Amino acid sequence: MIMLNTQGIVLRAVRYEENDVILTLFTRKLGKVAALAKGAKKNKSPLLPSSQLFSYCNYTLKKQGTMYRVNQGDIIKSFYDISYDLDAFSYATYITKLVENSTVENQTNNRLFILLAQTLHLYTQNDVDKKYITHAFELKFLDYIGFKPVVDRCANCQSKSLEKYVFNIYEGGIICNKCSDMFENNLKIDLTTVKLMEYILSNDIIKCSKAKVSKYIVYELQNILRGYLQVYIENVNLKSLHFLQSIQNDKGVDKGE
Incomplete structure (x- = not known):
């Protein structure tokens, strides 16, 4: 079984069966993953603090099929x-x-x-x-x-001569005065x-x-x-x-x- 250490933040925690929790973690090394914290809902479980929403921890994860299992979780910051x-x-x-x-x-x-x-x-x-x-x-x-919206030049003609301008969501950013008549849904900014x-x-x-x-x-x-x-x-x-x-x-x- 593959074992991995990585920092992670709890995005979601869903109770599974009586005492287990399925965590959605956003991690440094793996990106977003699902991980089972076995017994994490027990009051004396060492995994309880690292299974709380928003917790920022060092996790030891073991790959099991399409998911991971949390073997250890050490709090960096709980954000409780x-x-x-x-x-x-x-x-x-x-x-x-x-x-x-x-x-x-x-x-x-x-x-x-x-x-x-x-x-x-x-x-x-x-x-x-x-x-x-x-x-x-x-x-x-x-x-x-x-x-990223374009805010340092015209999103249409790329001109940086922006004396007057509007913002157009559908064009992805700032639109200069010369180009503004070409588009609908312009927003004042x-x-x-x-x-x-x-x-x-x-x-x-x-x-x-x-x-x-x-x-x-x-x-x-x-x-x-x-x-x-x-x-x-x-x-x-x-x-x-x-x-x-x-x-x-x-x-x-x-x-x-």
């Missing part, structure tokens, strides 16, 4: 605090579902793995705008899976939003988290990315975000979701 914060939990659920639904089994993507780990870490911090961080994640996610998108694409998310961004720019970024994701990514699951918005609406909070 996320479960105590409704906003953080909703956003974390959303991005892990995005990764799960948009990646192929056994296909590695180390840049995306690091991005996911860093973003989950940021969700545990009190001084971070989690809404903005989620949209920064979405933009970098699109880049890392091959759907603020210069600051364009510059922010360039900044996010050029820097790691930890550095991006330190930027102070106005609610208006975050809202505009959200509208563009939500439309972009729904066009280019299949099975975008917004349920956790819709649930969060309904809770915020009940409390009279307007966060622009």
Whole structure:
């Protein structure tokens, strides 16, 4: 039997039989895989901590047929605090579902793995705008899976002389004033939003988290990315975000979701 050590993050944990758990892991060495954590639901199981949602661990996996079995799991970071914060939990659920639904089994993507780990870490911090961080994640996610929007030149003619421009989701990015009449469904976009998108694409998310961004720019970024994701990514699951918005609406909070 093949034995492998790799870092991994729990994207999903589903109870199987009485005490077992089937994990969907996003790993450094294998990409997305399914792994059985035998007896992980028992209170004294050594696999219990490494079988929790969002856990970031060193795993020892044994290949068994089409699946893996978790032989050992050593916590690097549990991210357990996320479960105590409704906003953080909703956003974390959303991005892990995005990764799960948009990646192929056994296909590695180390840049995306690091991005996911860093973003989950940021969700545990009190001084971070989690809404903005989620949209920064979405933009970098699109880049890392091959759907990066063009924001530094016209997506049609490649001109960098952008005095006036719009954003066109179906054309994949910024469209200059000369080309804009050729396309329908153009969206107005603020210069600051364009510059922010360039900044996010050029820097790691930890550095991006330190930027102070106005609610208006975050809202505009959200509208563009939500439309972009729904066009280019299949099975975008917004349920956790819709649930969060309904809770915020009940409390009279307007966060622009």
